[in-house]
């Protein structure tokens with residue numbers, strides 16, 4: 548029995564009849580862009596995030612880029628990002644023409660450390676992008692307070708954390724604008740690319756609604772220079788179906804994480820996920836750390852257990868960002884995480900034999 552890193556089949560087979568029915572509806576409507584399905588999904592996703600507006604867009608990177616653009620962030624501006632995030636967080640900043648300024652995370656939660664933000668703020672700083680990495684919510688009260696005190700905007704990167712919350716307030720509802728991704732492997736995934744921006748600000752919502760559709764509100768009348776960054780009807784339709792099941796699927800992820808936590812506690816030098824008291828963790832990824840990461844990964848591969856590394860190279864050391872002029876050693880926490888982290892298989896519907904196989908293989912590795 549091979550254990551893949553992610554298996555969408557249990558989720559997708561459970562909702563197949565519902566999806567087929569919805570797809571038939573879209574097919575028969577002959578309306579595929581900016582229609583009823585998108586409107587209904589946006590309404591439902593706003594409810595889920597407890598915001599007044601959702602604007603469906605083409606993907607997570609575009610969601611973040613549009614957010615920064617809508618805020619007027621551009622050349623000469625600096626935006627604070629976590630030093631250990633996925634490259635898209637930085638790409639959004641550079642697409643907007645601004646400069647990303649990495650800040651180290653808390654080594655226990657892997658999330659942006661509010662105590663380290665202040666010293667990174669300069670007169671050019673315009674915004675902070677907290678990333679709820681792996682699915683755990685950041686300390687959003689401290690981050691938003693800090694932003695307010697310093698006149699900065701907060702744009703959440705909610706791509707890995709649909710359904711998480713901090714002090715009972717959902718991620719995706721804290722920032723002035725919040726971007727998320729519906730890439731198929733995310734906790735809420737489309738059948739292709741997709742993304743959304745959530746906000747309580749009606750003017751920004753209107754601006755982004757224009758920006759995603761050629762800068763136009765009325766067809767062929769263009770108010771601003773916009774983009775084609777829309778979420779299509781078929782993707783909106785599947786997302787609405789999946790949103791109806793997301794809470795159950797998150798519970799399943801949390802149950803699996805609990806079993807991993809019990810079974811892997813004290814095994815070798817493994818460091819298990821640490822969840823801070825006020826946050827919830829939706830376990831988009833179940834990430835452990837060990838000094839023997841590469842050996843463990845190889846061993847598991849030989850045992851037919853697939854794992855992944857999120858992420859092997861921190862953004863400041865990526866060739867794409869040599870222009871930022873950072874060097875090895877500049878962000879030691881991010882670098883340490885990149886060398887020691889390992890993401891174990893987790894998906895809604897993963898059964899107990901599958902979990903047991905992962906656990907047994909890891910224990911065997913540390914016994915030898």
Ligand SMILES: *Cc1c(COP(=O)(O)O)cnc(C)c1O
Nearest residue numbers: 606607608633635636706728730
């Ligand atoms: C996936 C992801 C993105 C980008 O989403 P896409 O839809 O692939 O563009 C951005 N930030 C984080 C943290 C992500 O995990």
